[in-house]
Amino acid sequence: MSHNDPIKFIEGERVYLRPVEKDDLDVMFAAFWDEEARRLTGTQAVFSRARMHHWFDAVSNDNSRIDLIICLQENNEPIGDIAMMEIDHHNQNAIVRISIFEKKNWGKGYGTEAMSTFLDYGFNILNLHRVELEVFSFNSRAKKSYEKLGFKQEGIIRDKLYYDGKFHDTILMGVLREEFIRVT
Secondary structure (H helix, E strand, O other): OOOOOOOOEOOOOOEEEEEHHHHHHHHHHOOOOOHHHHHHHHHHHHHHHHHHHHHHHHHHOOOOOEEEEEEEOOOOOEEEEEEEEEEEEEOOOOEEEEEOOHHHOOOOOHHHHHHHHHHHHHHHOOOOOEEEEEEEOHHHHHHHHHHHOEEEEEEEEEEEEEOOOEEEEEEEEEEEEOOOOOOO
């Protein structure tokens, strides 16, 4: 591995996951301002570059989470980010979230593959038993992707998000190790 080769922490067929570096913050910052991406992630916060750097410093020192950048194998382009948070080794569970930055990369299965490889790591390296996530009721594409991986709807948190002048439900989904379906 030469000095310039990217670190491929977790590899899939078309994507790989690597640690978030300071250089990624500009790409992530730009993604925060995409209107549709903000809606799908329920992002209401206003992020300044300084706040992004503060976030980076905070998560870099938090052992209960893993934040990674999703890159394309073919050209190393960073196309999204994924995180495992509140990793609880005693109860063997964690929370995941994912975001694909630009519309041009949506609907191509990159997110599903990234989540699949990340869950595989969670279950088979971190020895997790259960992983959960929340998805907004209007994000049917994401819900379908999660179901492909074995996630089951566990509950509905009514009117959790207020966005575009109305309330939206959040769907709580979870997958147990024995329910996980690896998608390549």
